[in-house]
Amino acid sequence: AQSVAQPEDQVNVAEGNPLTVKCTYSVSGNPYLFWYVQYPNRGLQFLLKYITGDNLVKGSYGFEAEFNKSQTSFHLKKPSALVSDSALYFCAVREMGQGGKLIFGQGTELSVKP
Amino acid sequence: ETGVTQSPTHLIKTRGQQVTLRCSSQSGHNTVSWYQQALGQGPQFIFQYYREEENGRGNFPPRFSGLQFPNYSSELNVNALELDDSALYLCASSPGTKDTDTQYFGPGTRLTVL
Numbered sequence: 114a115q116s117v118a119q120p121e122d123q124v125n126v127a128e129g130n131p132l133t134v135k136c137t138y139s140v141s142g143n144p145y146l147f148w149y150v151q152y153p154n155r156g157l158q159f160l161l162k163y164i165t166g167d168n169l170v171k172g173s174y175g176f177e178a179e180f181n182k183s184q185t186s187f188h189l190k191k192p193s194a195l196v197s198d199s200a201l202y203f204c205a206v207r208e209m210g211q212g213g214k215l216i217f218g219q220g221t222e223l224s225v226k227p
Numbered sequence: 228e229t230g231v232t233q234s235p236t237h238l239i240k241t242r243g244q245q246v247t248l249r250c251s252s253q254s255g256h257n258t259v260s261w262y263q264q265a266l267g268q269g270p271q272f273i274f275q276y277y278r279e280e281e282n283g284r285g286n287f288p289p290r291f292s293g294l295q296f297p298n299y300s301s302e303l304n305v306n307a308l309e310l311d312d313s314a315l316y317l318c319a320s321s322p323g324t325k326d327t328d329t330q331y332f333g334p335g336t337r338l339t340v341l
Contacts, residue, residue: 117269145326156317156332157270158229164327203269209326213260213283217269 115140117206119218126194126225134189134221136204146187147205147215148178157203163187174198194225229253231320231333239339240308248303248336250318256331258282258324259301261293264315264335276301277324305338313340 116139126132138144145164149157161172168180178189187204201222205215230253240246252259258277262270272285276295290306299320305312315337319330 147329149332154337156229156231156233156334157319159329159331162327162329205269207326213258213275213277213324214272214285215260215262215270215330217271219267219269 115206115208115216117204117216117218119202119204119221121221122219123222123224126223128196128225128227129193132191132194132198132223132225134202134204134223136187136189136218137185138187138204138206139185140206140208142209144185144187145207145209146178146180147207148172148176148187148189149203149205151201151203151220153200160189194223196225196227199223199225229320229331229333231318231331233316233318233333233336235336236334237337237339239341241341242308242310244308245304245306246308246338248305248316248318248338249300250303250320250333251300252318252320253331256320256322257299258321258328259295259299260319260321260330261301261303262317262319263287264317265311266314270317273303275324282324308340310340313338 148160163180204218232251260275261273264270274284294302315335319332321328
């Protein structure tokens with residue numbers, strides 16, 4: 114069965130420092146991986162996705178993510194965090210042939226302090 | 228903003244009642260997926276509609292049903308409401324049903340069941 118794990122409920126970072134939000138996945142076939150961000154009382158906003166090709170994917174608002182097949186990971190990164198990046202981040206996976214269904218992790222609360 | 232709209236924003240119902248939630252998809256998108264996000268959890272896939280037909284369903288009972296209209300807008304209906312149905316209901320539209328298609332989410336409808 115497909116699954117996603119976000120091992121950290123919360124990540125705290127100082128403004129200007131690099132940030133990493135971790136995600137690992139489990140699928141039986143090729144994975145398609147997504148990151149979304151959710152601000153309070155809002156829906157999910159798409160940040161980036163990995164489909165195939167280059168393992169480093171660049172997305173919106175300066176975020177990037179690195180796909181690592183051997184470690185089954187897809188960690189979200191940003192070189193310099195902003196206070197406005199504080200939000201809830203979700204990793205999601207879709208397995209080949211499951212065109213509709215996204216499997217989401219539990220979410221990681223990112224807090225960036227000035 | 229994604230162009231996906233949902234109504235109403237908030238809703239309060241009592242146990243046993245029925246509810247209808249509505250979603251308008253982004254222009255050019257013919258596929259709508261519905262998710263339930265309980266407090267402190269990641270979204271869970273309810274079902275997807277493509278060209279007015281159900282195109283995949285998650286582990287939700289039959290009292291969760293849906294419709295898609297010729298203009299690709301969609302409804303989620305929940306009968307015999309239970310307390311555990313209290314959640315944020317998210318609608319997402321996508322240009323199709325391919326594994327690589329990104330789903331773009333609306334702001335959600337917050338349902339409270341008393």
